[in-house]
Amino acid sequence: MGILIPFQGTQQKLRLDRPLGADILRIGSIGIVGWFHIWQQSWLPAGELDFLPRSGYVWVDMMILLSAFCLFLPYATDKIQGKEFRFADGFYFRRAIRILPAYFVCLAGHLLVALAQNGWSKTLGLDLLAHLTLTQTWFLQSYWFTQLGGALWTVAVLAGFYLVFPIVAKAMYTAPIKTFGAMLVVQMSFTLCTLPLEGNEYRMMFNRLPAFIGVLGLGMVVALLYAKLANLLQQKWRWLFLLLSVVVLAGIFALLKYSLLKSDKTQHWQLAGRMPLALLFGLLLLFVCLGFGQAKRKGWIAFLSAMTYSFYLWHQSIAVWLKQARIPFWQGEVPPNQQGDLPWMNQYNLLCWLVALAVAAASLLLVEKPILRLFAQKSGKK
Numbered sequence: 001m002g003i004l005i006p007f008q009g010t011q012q013k014l015r016l017d018r019p020l021g022a023d024i025l026r027i028g029s030i031g032i033v034g035w036f037h038i039w040q041q042s043w044l045p046a047g048e049l050d051f052l053p054r055s056g057y058v059w060v061d062m063m064i065l066l067s068a069f070c071l072f073l074p075y076a077t078d079k080i081q082g083k084e085f086r087f088a089d090g091f092y093f094r095r096a097i098r099i100l101p102a103y104f105v106c107l108a109g110h111l112l113v114a115l116a117q118n119g120w121s122k123t124l125g126l127d128l129l130a131h132l133t134l135t136q137t138w139f140l141q142s143y144w145f146t147q148l149g150g151a152l153w154t155v156a157v158l159a160g161f162y163l164v165f166p167i168v169a170k171a172m173y174t175a176p177i178k179t180f181g182a183m184l185v186v187q188m189s190f191t192l193c194t195l196p197l198e199g200n201e202y203r204m205m206f207n208r209l210p211a212f213i214g215v216l217g218l219g220m221v222v223a224l225l226y227a228k229l230a231n232l233l234q235q236k237w238r239w240l241f242l243l244l245s246v247v248v249l250a251g252i253f254a255l256l257k258y259s260l261l262k263s264d265k266t267q268h269w270q271l272a273g274r275m276p277l278a279l280l281f282g283l284l285l286l287f288v289c290l291g292f293g294q295a296k297r298k299g300w301i302a303f304l305s306a307m308t309y310s311f312y313l314w315h316q317s318i319a320v321w322l323k324q325a326r327i328p329f330w331q332g333e334v335p336p337n338q339q340g341d342l343p344w345m346n347q348y349n350l351l352c353w354l355v356a357l358a359v360a361a362a363s364l365l366l367v368e369k370p371i372l373r374l375f376a377q378k379s380g381k382k
Contacts, residue, residue: 019226021289022070023305029062030308037151037316038352041323043337044345051257058256058270060154062281063312064212067158068219069226069285075169076223080231085173087166095162099309101371102363103155106313107131107148113321114147134159137208144203151316153207160209161216172220180217184275187214191271206271215278222282226289233290242291248284255280303364310363315356322352 036056039046046053075085088094107128114124123141130142134156137143143153161168171179190210197205205211255277263269323335328347330336336344 019073019230019289019292019294020301021292022066022285023301024292025062025285025288026066026308027301027304029059029066030312032056032059033063034311034315034353034356038319038349038356041319041337042345042349042352044342044349051253051261055256055260058260058277061212061215061274061278062285063154064158065215065219065222065278065281066285068161068216069223071165072169072172072220073223073227075173076220076227079173079224080227085170087169091166092162095159097371097375098368099155099159102310102313102368103152105363105367106310107152109314110148110317113317118147137204140200140204144200149313149317151312154312157207157209157212161212168217168220172217172224176221176224180214180221183217184214186210187212187275191274195268195272202267206267211271211274214275218275218278218282219285222286225286229286229290230293238291238293241287245284245287245291248280248287252277252280252284306368307357307360307364309360310368311356311360314359314363315352318356318359319352322348322355327351 032052033056035053036059039053039056074088078085111124111128118124124147126139127136127142127146127148130136130139131146131148131152135142136146137153137156142148146152168179168183187210190205190208190213194202194205194211255273260266260269260273328344328351330341330344337348
């Protein structure tokens with residue numbers, strides 16, 4: 001995903017292509033999404049913060065907004081500096097090399113587990129075909145009832161955005177207000193047509209690319225604002241922006257706790273409230289990036305940020321597989337979380353995080369980095 005992809009392009013004087021704040025939000029957002037998916041299996045209570053895992057799925061929207069922000073920021077910086085639009089050569093190849101190897105390795109792992117559990121079937125074959133072509137959100141089986149990983153749909157949505165990004169980027173570069181307005185109209189029109197639907201008809205629509213196109217446009221607008229403001233504001237303002245970040249974050253938490261989780265139809269709320277929530281996410285992103293400025297990225301932050309892509313791909317399924325395998329061990333027909341077995345919940349929760357992080361680190365070090373390094377060397381030789 002774009003959110004998880006190191007920036008490509010020319011290094012800018014102020015290093016605006018890699019703000020520390022974006023990495024911090026990337027880690028935090030995927031951490032909350034992971035918390036939600038693991039909580040779904042553990043039911044481990046979180047006290048006053050219980051609303052966070054229960055509403056954690058909406059932070060996927062922040063990840064998508066961050067993806068557009070990161071992808072467009074080098075171009076936003078060029079625009080602020082008065083340069084002509086020049087699209088980077090090899091864009092599609094670089095996106096493919098960055099996202100597909102880890103995605104296909106993850107898909108292969110899920111396929112092996114599915115074969116071990118249920119064997120081969122025509123349904124599994126069609127499910128696999130949809131995932132290989134990144135079209136899983138178009139089919140009920142491969143989206144809602146897939147055997148190949150419930151979190152992989154986000155990659156398909158962003159891959160669709162990558163296909164149109166060259167056109168959208170040039171339009172945003174030339175006429176940002178009109179372009180964002182058009183993207184917003186598309187999302188709002190899609191939302192109005194989708195909200196009256198119910199059941200599987202609704203479930204198949206509310207997470208498709210048109211439902212996020214305004215969020216993606218907003219991410220690009222935030223990139224333009226950041227590129228503009230980062231060159232104008234002095235460092236003395238950074239504490240003000242960090243304070244504003246806290247205020248906006250409190251507003252987001254209040255909205256999730258007192259509005260989303262009070263709704264009788266949370267999925268409909270998620271679609272109807274997607275753009276208002278995205279505006280708050282956009283402000284949070286802008287303020288955090290301005291607050292941290294061009295502070296040097298610590299090694300552990302860079303490493304965690306790089307791990308987030310594989311962590312997102314694997315963590316939900318790992319939690320399910322561990323529970324199915326009764327690890328940590330449990331007896332009987334009723335899972336321990338449904339019996340209020342708090343010691344088991346704690347052990348299971350910790351194990352899910354440790355295994356998911358270990359697998360993510362292995363994917364980064366053994367799959368993603370070697371492949372990126374290989375193609376970087378080949379490009380250098382050319």
